[in-house]
Structures are given as structure tokens and as C-alpha cells.
Amino acid sequence: MEPSHRNLAHQVVHELGKKIMEGTYKVGDSLPSEADLCTQFNISRTATREAVKMLTAKGLISSRPRQGIKVVDSKYWNLFDVDVLNWILLGKPDLYLLRHFLQLRLAIEPEAASLAAQFAQESDIENIEHALVRMKNATNGQDDTHEADIDFHQSVLCASNNPFFIQLNNFIETALKINIRFTNRLVAVTVEEYQAHVDIFEHIKNKEPQAAFDAALITQKETLAIVNNQIAVLESK
Amino acid sequence: MEPSHRNLAHQVVHELGKKIMEGTYKVGDSLPSEADLCTQFNISRTATREAVKMLTAKGLISSRPRQGIKVVDSKYWNLFDVDVLNWILLGKPDLYLLRHFLQLRLAIEPEAASLAAQFAQESDIENIEHALVRMKNATNGQDDTHEADIDFHQSVLCASNNPFFIQLNNFIETALKINIRFTNRLVAVTVEEYQAHVDIFEHIKNKEPQAAFDAALITQKETLAIVNNQIAVLESK
DNA sequence: CATTTACAATTGTATGACAAATCATAGTAA
């Protein structure tokens, strides 16, 4: 992987991005002026401005003469950007955020499985199967549980052969990581989970879109139902 | 709305972004060096570099010493970025791209309708209703057909009260525009289309998630089926 | 032949100066 701090500007982007996501700078707030950022980070205006431009490109801030640098409304944020997702992860994800992730996964993953059953190439099938093997090894502790799980979901997405679904790789990865953090699954994958994944794989391999869709849907619905319950309990107090 | 070319860097971002999307610079290709871009656009290195950083932030290019500026693999592109979507629209969208858009809409919109039925606020309902009125007016030629249509779909997305779904506003808007371009719907919305939208609205208003989901699903499936047929015809030749 | 060294090309960073935009204020005229 690429180091995310290849240069000064990238480092500043990360620092500021994190601070925006964790709420140090809230929507509508002004960030320090270019001059102040220069002194704070002890860098030149060149680097500072490049950082500001990058955050602008990701939809987090706007920067205008005299008006300064401001955090824009969150509906403009590029929530599917890799960096933004990582900053979200570094923040303090709550149950509501987890639910938002799960709601979109419920929309995406079954359809992705269906598309995979229709459009997967030989190599795509192999990738999914490889991920399954990793998951099986993970149940024996021979491989990393979480990585294998993420691997499986991503290989299905890629098998859809739809660039938009593939671009959601980062989203799914972050969703899974947050999910892991909440469920505290420090141990191996359960047999039931593994079997559910095998089912999805089989339907994709046999080119049964509807069956693949249904299999993926069940998994997602169960997970979402759990979180919905947790939230209901939380709100009833 | 904000002019997208508030300053030099933004203009360059637009020019280069368009060229990447229309294939002038293909994946793996090198863009002109900073120095060359400066002379080509007749601007300073400052502006050039800021533009390069913005495109980097959108995942389109990478820029390294001695290696130059290169278009990175399309799986890293932020396809859900407003600008990127607009550049895609400016390119030459083909039937396959339209299908990719429709496939994701099929995943997103029914679930969005379901969520809207569960989580919509009073104001959200009003927004959807307002969009419906615009559509009715559009059938009489009293309002812009396409705008009203886009308005409806976006208001449903927003009613989901899920930031990730809301962020897909731009995606849906672009999808609809491409759809319009292909179907050549220069005239008014059909009565059937309008009725379908009314159905979705009613189910959302009555807080019937599953019914809202189904109603939205049917619309999407029909559209996708048409395009799948067109592609099948095309490929059989 | 392998290894090291030196060079060249390209981006990375810093600085200083001035331009342009825009908000706030004070001043001016009706």
C-alpha cells in the first residue's frame, strides 16, 4: 500500500480531514486561515494551499477570499472517498452510523451477488473461491478472520463487473470494520456465517441470480435486524 | 449554484478531468509534465500544481517525482464525485454505461423508498409531494419534465435520512440525464410513469416500507429490462 | 558481470511580491 503521507500536503490533508470527521471543526465552522495553518504545521503556503485544494476536491471545505476556509454542509462530502471513509473510521462511530452503513449494504450486496451470478468471469469465480478458502482457514485460525471476510465481500463486488459497484469496495470494507468493532468478533468466523458465504458462492457459480440475491439478502437482513434491535433498546431507556 | 471555474486551478481541473473521461488521456498514460501544463494553459506552476492535487484527491491521477503525472487505474476513480459524474456525462456514454447506472439504481432506489417509508420526516414527505405536483404540471407542459423527474427521485433519496443514500443524489441525477439522452424523451412524462411515482409516494406516506420497495422495484426493473434487450439486440448483430 | 556512482528529469517545498475578491466601516448625499 501507498503511504498516505508521501508529502507535506498529504499529511496536512489527513490531519485536517480527521479533525473535520471527529468534529473538531464542525459544519459551518471556519478553519484557521492559510497563514495560521502555515504556522501551526510549520510549512509553507504552497503546501498549505495544496492541502486545502485537496480537501476542497473531496467536498469537505470551501475556501474563498476574505471569507476564509469553511467546513461545508455534510451533504456535499464525498462519503465514498477512501480517505473520508478512513477518517470516519478514526472518529467515534456510533450505532446510528453503523445502521446507515448496514442499510446501504443491504441495498448493495444482494444486487451485487445477483450481478455476479450474471456477469462473473472465470477469474472472478476463482477470486471468490480463494476468499472462501481463506475464510475456512480462518475458522482454524490459520488466516486472518477479518481480512478474509472483507476479501470475500470485495471479490463478490468485483465479480459484478460494474465499475460503480466495484468503487463501493472501500465503503464495504469500512462498513465491515465498523461492524467488527461493534460486535467485538475477536474470534473466528462462525460456522453459520461461513456456510452462508458458501451458499452465495454456489449460486453465483451456478449462475442463479435470484438465488444469489436471496442468499445475500438474508445475511444482510439478519445483521441489520440485530442493530435495529440494539437501537430500539437504547432508545427505550 | 456555484460556478465550477471560480479560479484557474478549477478550470484546469475541469479541462483535464474531461479529457481523462473522454479518453484523451487513457489509464496508464502520462499527462504532460507540470512545466508543459504551465505553458499549455499559460498559467503558473502554483495553479497547475493545485489542479493536479485536486485531480489526485478525486483519485484520477497520481503524481510522483521523475515519474510524472499518470492516469491511475479506473478502479481508484471516485465515480460518485459530482465533478467526475459530470465529466462522464460530457463524454460519450454508451448503452453499457447506461446499464451500469441502471443496475446500481435498481439496488439503491427501492431500498431508499423503503427507508423513506420508515424514517421520513414531515418535511421530507412535503418535498416528495411538491416534486409530484411539479411532475403533474410537467405533463401539462407547465414545468420542466426532466427537472421534476430528477427532483422526485432526489427527494425520495433524501427522505431516507441516510447520509450515504443522500450522497448518491448526484449519481441518480447523472443516471437520469443519461437515461433521458438515450430514450430521447423530449416530450412530457407519460401517465403511467406519473402514476408509478404517485404509488411510491403513497406507500412512503402511509409508512409501508415493503410496498414502497416493491413499487420502486417494478419501475427500475422495467427500465433495466428495456436496456438489457437493446444490448441483446445489439450484440446479436 | 555486478555494483556503485554520477547525472538528469520531474515533482516537492519555500519565499516574497502583488492581484483580486469581499466584508466592514465610515463617509456622503438625498
Added chain:
DNA sequence: TTACTATGATTTGTCATACAATTGTAAATG
């Protein structure tokens, strides 16, 4: 008073120049 105007101050926008850091290529060296 009120509305408009002029002015000034603040902040980002742009430019030019210089040098540092990175890295691929080729020459020199053992």
C-alpha cells in the same frame, strides 16, 4: 434618517524564482 458610495483591511488567488528531494538512466568502476 436612510440609502448609497468610497475606502480600507483581510483573506485567498496568482505569479516568479530558487533550491531540495526523489528516482530512473546511464556511465564508471571493481
